[in-house]
Structures are given as structure tokens and as C-alpha cells.
Amino acid sequence: MSMDSASGWPFMKMHGLGNDFVVIDRRQGGAPVTAALARAVGDRRRGVGFDQLAVIEGDPDVAARLTFFNADGSISGACGNATRCIARYLMDETGQSGLSLRTDRGILTCEDAGNGLTRVNMGQPLMKWDQIPLGKDVDTLHLPIEGDPVACSMGNPHCTFFVNDAEAVEIEREGAAIERHPLFPEKTNVQFAHLIGDNHLRMRVWERGVGVTLASGSSSCAAAVAAARRGLTGQQVQIDLDGGRIAIDWREDGVWMTGPTAHVFDGVFSPEAM
Structure with a gap:
């Protein structure tokens, strides 16, 4: 899907277990996706509505580069369900049974898990306080918060x-x-x-x-x-x-996540809604 902000932003609506996304494919170029656009599209009454917005862009070394926005316009470093849905979309598009995607988290390996399921390696967890990050050096297995998280x-x-x-x-x-x-x-x-x-x-x-x-x-x-x-x-x-x-x-080699995906519908977000 090509994108021209003058005529609107083509998008796909997907979800993984009800965790829903708007996906904008910028592999053919087009105007950049901004925090303001993410907030407008994310409005469930005046826009489309989503838990996260995902942007697909070209990458010379892997199948695609993914960037994620939350509904408040902030950047999310990872979104496992959206990664899984987009991996399925790209595997269906190319006929591949596996591919790699680049995110802020790093390069993630994705594969067809059979029976309509898709599997993604989300990488190893970071467990040191300054990697998470936390505001001070504490035991990450027993945080000093009521409830012992x-x-x-x-x-x-x-x-x-x-x-x-x-x-x-x-x-x-x-x-x-x-x-x-x-x-x-x-x-x-x-x-x-x-x-x-x-x-x-x-x-x-x-x-x-x-x-x-x-x-x-x-x-x-x-x-x-x-x-x-x-x-x-x-x-x-x-x-x-x-x-x-x-x-x-x-x-x-990492934390592997396996689950279903759904590509619900395609649409165009009007600039009049901005």
C-alpha cells in the first residue's frame, strides 16, 4: 500500500487475541507517521482505534523494519502480538515459512508454527535494574513495592x-x-x-x-x-x-511466543480526521 497524506493513509486493521493494531505499510515510501497521527488514528470514537499502531518500513538486511506507537502517541520498544500479526502478513505475501524483522528490540526471528499459528522469538529478557530501566539498584526478582512484583x-x-x-x-x-x-x-x-x-x-x-x-x-x-x-x-x-x-x-536463544493472528480489514484514514 502506498501512502499520500493528501489523500489519506491506507492501513490494515489486525489483532492478536483481541490486542488490536492499525498497521501502516511504508515500504513504498510516503509521509512519515507522527505521534499526532498515531493519536488521531487511535481515537476509538473519532478515528479507527487501536492498542498499538505499527509501521512497516523497508530494511536491506531483513524482511522489514517495524516501529510501534501506543495510543497516546508514545513509542513502544516492542509489541509481540503486532510483530506476530505482521510476520504472518509478510509470510503470506512472500510465500515464506520464516523471516526476520527488525525492531527497537533487535532482529526477531519469526516462523510458521502450523495449525494457523505464528511463532516469534522475542529475544532474551533483560533483568538487570539499569537495563529495564529502574530508578535505582534493587533486586528485580523482588521489587520493593507492595505485592512483591x-x-x-x-x-x-x-x-x-x-x-x-x-x-x-x-x-x-x-x-x-x-x-x-x-x-x-x-x-x-x-x-x-x-x-x-x-x-x-x-x-x-x-x-x-x-x-x-x-x-x-x-x-x-x-x-x-x-x-x-x-x-x-x-x-x-x-x-x-x-x-x-x-x-x-x-x-x-530467547523467549518464543506462539499464537494466532487476524487480518480484519483494510481502510484509508482521512486527513480530515486530523
Whole structure:
């Protein structure tokens, strides 16, 4: 899809387990995507609405370069579900069964997992306080925050709480407060999870710059890493999110995420909506 801001911005609407995205393909050039455009498109009443906006651009060394915006116009360093959806789109476009994508997180390997599923290596978690980053040197396995959460980065900061019942958490209040906790200078994504079986978690998500979402790929990776670090699970975990189930496998070469994708519709965003 080519893009001309005078006539509008062609886009694709996709989702992974209800975590929804607007995707703009700039491989053929066109006007740059700005924070103002992201906020306008992200308005669910006056725009299109999304949890994240993803921009596809050309890259000489891999299939494409991806950049992610949150609904508030801020940049997100990683978006696992959007990466998975775009990987599926590009594999279908090229007939390939695997490819690599460049993000701020690094180069991510993607592959067809069979049965309509797509698998992405989200890379290794960053677990040192200054890599996440945190505001001071603390134990990332036991943060000095009520509820004893775990922190890591999967390209963006994550804070995972293990609770008795994720359904009972007042996520709008608790998530918003932790997102802006002073220990996280760049704010944080927040996960609330409980164990429902062997290597099986139930989890709810508050995304930085977005709010409550039905699913999050990078949050699922972070929660699986946190559970394994705490000894609650092994390194292969099933996670039930509000939008459905995702599989996480923390291997020596990175955290692999496997799940479904959906390309819902295509459209053109009018400049009159700006």
C-alpha cells in the first residue's frame, strides 16, 4: 500500500487475541507517521482505534523494519502480538515459512508454527535494574513495592504481580498506579497473574500508554520469565489472557511466543480526521 497524506493513509486493521493494531505499510515510501497521527488514528470514537499502531518500513538486511506507537502517541520498544500479526502478513505475501524483522528490540526471528499459528522469538529478557530501566539498584526478582512484583524488560519495561486471583484485581486502579510508579522512570507495563495448573497461568494486562488490553505478547513473555524465575513454573508456559491463550517457551536463544493472528480489514484514514 502506498501512502499520500493528501489523500489519506491506507492501513490494515489486525489483532492478536483481541490486542488490536492499525498497521501502516511504508515500504513504498510516503509521509512519515507522527505521534499526532498515531493519536488521531487511535481515537476509538473519532478515528479507527487501536492498542498499538505499527509501521512497516523497508530494511536491506531483513524482511522489514517495524516501529510501534501506543495510543497516546508514545513509542513502544516492542509489541509481540503486532510483530506476530505482521510476520504472518509478510509470510503470506512472500510465500515464506520464516523471516526476520527488525525492531527497537533487535532482529526477531519469526516462523510458521502450523495449525494457523505464528511463532516469534522475542529475544532474551533483560533483568538487570539499569537495563529495564529502574530508578535505582534493587533486586528485580523482588521489587520493593507492595505485592512483591518481578521486573524485566522485553524491549519495554514490565512489572509482574503474582496474586491469588487475577480476576479480583481492580486493574484500572492498580495498573494505572503501578505504570507511573517512581521506580520506573520510563513507566511500565503491568501484569497480574495467578497459577491455574502446572505451567499454566491466568493473566490480565495493563499496557503502558494504553490501559487495559485483552492480550499482550511482550507482557506474556515477561510473566512467563517472572514465573520461571520464581520457580512457579518451568520455562514452557500456557497463559490464558482475556482475549485467549498464548504459548511461551523460554529457550537458550530467547523467549518464543506462539499464537494466532487476524487480518480484519483494510481502510484509508482521512486527513480530515486530523
